[in-house]
Amino acid sequence: MTSAISIKNLYKTYGNGHQALKGVDLEVEEGDFFALLGPNGAGKSTTIGVISTLVKQTSGTVSVFGKDVATHVYETKLDLGIVPQEVNFSLFEKVMDIVMTQAGYYGLPRALAKERTEKYLKKLGLWDKRNNRARMLSGGMKRRLMIARALVHEPRLLILDEPTAGVDIELRRSMWEFLQEINNNGTTIILTTHYLEEAESLCRNIAIIDEGRIIENTSMKLLLNKLDSQTLLFDLRAEIEPSAFAALSIERSRLVDPHCFEVDIGKDEDINGVFQHLQANNIGVKGLRNKTNRLEQLFLARLKSA
Amino acid sequence: MLANYKYIAFETILVKEIRRFARIWVQTLVPPAITIGLYFLIFGNLIGRRIGDMGGFDYMDFIVPGLIMMAVIQNSYANVVSSFFSQKFQRSIEELLVSPVPNYVILCGFIAGGVARGLAVGFIVTLMSFAFTDLSIYNLPITILVVLMTAVVFSLAGFLNALFANSFDDISIIPTFVLTPLIYLGGVFYSVELLPSAGRIVSSFNPIFYMVNTFRYGFLGSSDVNIVWSLGMLSVFVLVLYVICIALLRRGTGLRH
Numbered sequence: 039m040t041s042a043i044s045i046k047n048l049y050k051t052y053g054n055g056h057q058a059l060k061g062v063d064l065e066v067e068e069g070d071f072f073a074l075l076g077p078n079g080a081g082k083s084t085t086i087g088v089i090s091t092l093v094k095q096t097s098g099t100v101s102v103f104g105k106d107v108a109t110h111v112y113e114t115k116l117d118l119g120i121v122p123q124e125v126n127f128s129l130f131e132k133v134m135d136i137v138m139t140q141a142g143y144y145g146l147p148r149a150l151a152k153e154r155t156e157k158y159l160k161k162l163g164l165w166d167k168r169n170n171r172a173r174m175l176s177g178g179m180k181r182r183l184m185i186a187r188a189l190v191h192e193p194r195l196l197i198l199d200e201p202t203a204g205v206d207i208e209l210r211r212s213m214w215e216f217l218q219e220i221n222n223n224g225t226t227i228i229l230t231t232h233y234l235e236e237a238e239s240l241c242r243n244i245a246i247i248d249e250g251r252i253i254e255n256t257s258m259k260l261l262l263n264k265l266d267s268q269t270l271l272f273d274l275r276a277e278i279e280p281s282a283f284a285a286l287s288i289e290r291s292r293l294v295d296p297h298c299f300e301v302d303i304g305k306d307e308d309i310n311g312v313f314q315h316l317q318a319n320n321i322g323v324k325g326l327r328n329k330t331n332r333l334e335q336l337f338l339a340r341l342k343s344a
Numbered sequence: 345m346l347a348n349y350k351y352i353a354f355e356t357i358l359v360k361e362i363r364r365f366a367r368i369w370v371q372t373l374v375p376p377a378i379t380i381g382l383y384f385l386i387f388g389n390l391i392g393r394r395i396g397d398m399g400g401f402d403y404m405d406f407i408v409p410g411l412i413m414m415a416v417i418q419n420s421y422a423n424v425v426s427s428f429f430s431q432k433f434q435r436s437i438e439e440l441l442v443s444p445v446p447n448y449v450i451l452c453g454f455i456a457g458g459v460a461r462g463l464a465v466g467f468i469v470t471l472m473s474f475a476f477t478d479l480s481i482y483n484l485p486i487t488i489l490v491v492l493m494t495a496v497v498f499s500l501a502g503f504l505n506a507l508f509a510n511s512f513d514d515i516s517i518i519p520t521f522v523l524t525p526l527i528y529l530g531g532v533f534y535s536v537e538l539l540p541s542a543g544r545i546v547s548s549f550n551p552i553f554y555m556v557n558t559f560r561y562g563f564l565g566s567s568d569v570n571i572v573w574s575l576g577m578l579s580v581f582v583l584v585l586y587v588i589c590i591a592l593l594r595r596g597t598g599l600r601h
């Protein structure tokens with residue numbers, strides 16, 4: 039399968055001497071939903087900047103669908119849609135004009151530009167706001183406008199730099215559904231985010247970047263399998279006394295409060311035994327959840343070891 | 345397909361630029377009309393009557409071409425420098441930089457926008473001048489050519505200024521400390537014959553002096569400068585500034601880190 043993105047030995051040193059990228063190598067397959075994670079200042083935005091040509095690399099190569107971005111400017115940019123971290127449209131322009139103008143930059147004839155603008159503004163719930171000035175939009179709407187703008191030329195690869203930062207949970211979920219839909223329709227998506235739950239539920243493959251280097255690049259499944267243990271929280275139907283809980287003798291468990299206890303479960307263990315103990319003592323379980331996000335647990339451990 | 349896409353991109357930039365200055369017409373079209381109107385009234389009409397002839401023409405007739413040219417120069421420069429720098433400042437220029445639009449199309453789009461505003465203001469000022477004098481054109485092709493080339497030169501200069509500018513102060517320094525003195529000393533209000541020989545020599549180094557006089561030739565058929573030399577100089581300015589702007593865009597000066 040073709041690589042949507044192929045980055046080889048990418049270095050970037052800014053004018054002030056800061057070395058943002060120190061030999062990044064990265065491959066993202068066509069059709070993938072890929073997460074690029076890393077702490078603040080790790081090099082995520084610089085990497086995206088080089089792909090989009092807003093940042094000039096010091097050395098190394100970047101190819102989009104097999105074509106070098108430096109030598110095949112027209113073809114690679116047509117294939118690329120970028121949703122930046124910060125708002126970068128004119129706040130004084132109308133929503134419709136912003137998307138239509140972007141379509142014009144990609145050479146879309148006016149009729150097609152209008153059709154696509156309507157399609158994506160409707161899909162992102164902004165059609166009613168099409169004649170509003172961009173400054174009148176809420177934070178979430180501004181982010182959705184940037185997604186509509188990036189999609190108007192229907193790129194094969196969409197890169198989103200923290201698209202849901204500061205967006206409320208309901209809107210975030212609807213954006214996830216939308217991104218999943220366009221990924222299912224064949225668009226490769228690269229996502230950077232600080233919401234690890236977002237990466238875990240959306241992405242199939244993942245890279246972690248830290249201090250300008252890729253320190254992990256694998257599938258989400260393999261990465262999560264690396265967890266040695268996880269802590270599960272059991273929410274109980276009724277209160278339980280500490281003495282009664284101690285009498286259950288569940289290994290590596292602790293009572294959190296009268297309605298909840300936690301258990302450390304090893305990588306190769308199952309939780310059937312815990313349920314057997316509870317059933318035998320007629321204790322009802324209302325819910326079961328992870329104490330911490332599994333990816334978050336791995337992410338922090340990986341950064342620490344790096 | 346490729347040529348068509350470039351044309352669509354150029355048209356998009358131009359339409360966006362025209363939409364911008366038309367949207368804020370109170371800031372872009374009205375002030376120069378009022379300022380130049382006051383020049384017509386005070387210098388041309390009230391003081392001009394006492395001055396009498398200048399360079400063999402009625403003073404009002406003499407200053408009208410210069411004032412139109414002054415409006416064109418100031419507004420073509422102002423449009424490009426403020427629009428391009430604002431887009432840099434708001435980072436909306438990234439919309440263009442991530443798209444496949446070639447550098448020369450970006451440059452031509454902004455220059456066309458600057459020329460459009462320069463000519464729009466020039467047209468308004470020309471219409472206003474009819475209230476003060478019966479304007480006639482001696483040589484239409486020269487008039488059109490020189491006003492177009494001048495608008496292109498100052499649009500390119502505005503673009504250059506915007507590329508290097510890092511703050512709003514940086515886009516007001518050149519118009520205030522370079523452009524305004526050059527315009528006022530460029531023979532808008534007087535004939536070079538009035539100057540002592542040292543003043544004439546200094547004026548000969550002022551490019552605006554040539555633009556104003558060539559434009560005046562287009563209206564009145566009389567000029568302090570050689571027209572062919574002046575048009576040649578304008579062509580060189582267009583070429584040199586264009587090459588510099590393209591080279592800087594290619595390097596990403598002020599735009600790509």
